[in-house]
Amino acid sequence: MGVYVSVRGWLECDEKQLVAVEQVLASHADDHYSDGWSTPRRQINWTRFIFYGADIRASALDWFAEQIREIARIPASDDDGDLVRGLFLVGHEVDGTSEWQVREGRLFITSAGADRHYLDG
Numbered sequence: 001m002g003v004y005v006s007v008r009g010w011l012e013c014d015e016k017q018l019v020a021v022e023q024v025l026a027s028h029a030d031d032h033y034s035d036g037w038s039t040p041r042r043q044i045n046w047t048r049f050i051f052y053g054a055d056i057r058a059s060a061l062d063w064f065a066e067q068i069r070e071i072a073r074i075p076a077s078d079d080d081g082d083l084v085r086g087l088f089l090v091g092h093e094v095d096g097t098s099e100w101q102v103r104e105g106r107l108f109i110t111s112a113g114a115d116r117h118y119l120d121g
Contacts, residue, residue, distance in 0.1 A: 006054075012049055014047070028063065
C-alpha cells in the first residue's frame with residue numbers, strides 16, 4: 001500500500017508574486033496531487049494566500065518540496081523586500097511530523113514540537 005504523508009499549510013505573498021507562484025505550480029502539475037493547492041474564492045486586501053492540503057505518498061514528497069523551494073526563491077516584487085513566506089506541517093506515518101518554514105528565500109525543515117502532536121493521525 002505504501003507510506004503516506006499528510007501535508008497541510010499555506011503560503012503568503014503579494015499579487016505579483018502570486019502570478020509567479022501559479023506558474024511554478026503549473027509547471028509541476030500532475031493531475032493528482034497538484035489538486036491539493038487552492039486559493040480563496042476571492043482575495044481580500046493585499047496579502048495573497050495559497051493553501052495546500054492532501055495526503056500524498058511519501059515518494060511524492062520530493063515533488064512537493066521542489067515546488068516549495070522554487071516558490072521560496074521568487075524575488076520580492078517591490079521596495080518592501082518581502083519574500084514569499086509560509087508554514088506547512090508534514091505528518092509522516094513513520095517519521096512523525098515535521099514543520100516546513102518558508103522564509104528568507106529558503107525552505108527550512110525541522111521536527112515539529114510536542115505542541116503539534118495533537119495533529120498526528
